[in-house]
Amino acid sequence: MTGERADQLASNLRTVRTRIAAACAAAGRAEDAVALTVVTKFFPASDVALLAGLGVRAVGENKHQEGQEKRPEVVALRGCDDLTWHFVGGLQSNKAAAVAGWADVVESVDRVKLVRGLSRGAVERPKPLVVLVQVSLDPPDAAAGRAGALAEEVPALAEAVAQAPGLVLGGVMGVAPLGGEPAEAFARLHQAAERLQADHPGADRISAGMSGDLEQAVAAGATHVRVGSAVLGPRPVVQ
Numbered sequence: 001m002t003g004e005r006a007d008q009l010a011s012n013l014r015t016v017r018t019r020i021a022a023a024c025a026a027a028g029r030a031e032d033a034v035a036l037t038v039v040t041k042f043f044p045a046s047d048v049a050l051l052a053g054l055g056v057r058a059v060g061e062n063k064h065q066e067g068q069e070k071r072p073e074v075v076a077l078r079g080c081d082d083l084t085w086h087f088v089g090g091l092q093s094n095k096a097a098a099v100a101g102w103a104d105v106v107e108s109v110d111r112v113k114l115v116r117g118l119s120r121g122a123v124e125r126p127k128p129l130v131v132l133v134q135v136s137l138d139p140p141d142a143a144a145g146r147a148g149a150l151a152e153e154v155p156a157l158a159e160a161v162a163q164a165p166g167l168v169l170g171g172v173m174g175v176a177p178l179g180g181e182p183a184e185a186f187a188r189l190h191q192a193a194e195r196l197q198a199d200h201p202g203a204d205r206i207s208a209g210m211s212g213d214l215e216q217a218v219a220a221g222a223t224h225v226r227v228g229s230a231v232l233g234p235r236p237v238v239q
């Protein structure tokens with residue numbers, strides 16, 4: 001059973017790595033210019049341990065409780081704590097400090113209200129917490145409640161992160177709009193990243209692209225792609 005799952009993950013991972021390499025080649029970028037984060041939400045610690053054995057170095061979770069529980073399970077299975085854990089989900093300000101207790105990178109910071117809690121949790125860590133500013137790529141008339149800071153909100157948010165003890169501003173993150181054209185959205189994310197780097201030269205990460213649109217993200221300069229279902233298979237449907 002485990003052997004079958006390991007074979008399936010290895011095969012899927014090979015396919016995704018080939019897609020990333022091909023997209024880098026097509027864009028004239030070095031093959032190692034793009035890092036892979038495998039989004040393991042809904043999948044068990046045993047899958048994360050198998051992925052680590054296959055060379056995956058970074059994993060992503062979108063629920064605080066799931067990540068907080070899964071990380072020690074993976075450490076127990078592997079006997080070491082060598083993965084980088086990314087939080088990519090919607091964040092509530094009352095959970096922010098706790099997320100800093102297990103995540104190494106928080107990609108989904110879209111309002112100043114989250115910064116104080118993240119910082120409070122982060123100063124307890126041995127290493128700083130890397131924070132990405134999530135930029136909204138939705139059209140202005142998109143349904144309320146989608147995540148992401150508006151372009152004009154990014155500078156103040158980035159400054160708040162950069163000033164906060166325990167936090168390091170890493171760059172930007174974006175999710176292509178539902179039903180939209182990903183290439184155009186990722187081009188806007190790239191512009192937001194360039195504006196951010198003018199003020200914060202070290203904040204050079206651009207996290208963009210998922211299973212369905214990683215090629216467009218790599219073409220638009222993504223430095224990190226977040227891939228779930230193309231590696232792990234379809235997730236159970238949730239409302």
Ligand SMILES: *Cc1c(COP(=O)(O)O)cnc(C)c1O
Nearest residue numbers: 039062088210211226227228229
């Ligand atoms: C689930 C998720 C992903 C991965 O999506 P797939 O389409 O399964 O590759 C990437 N980014 C975020 C923010 C996610 O929540």
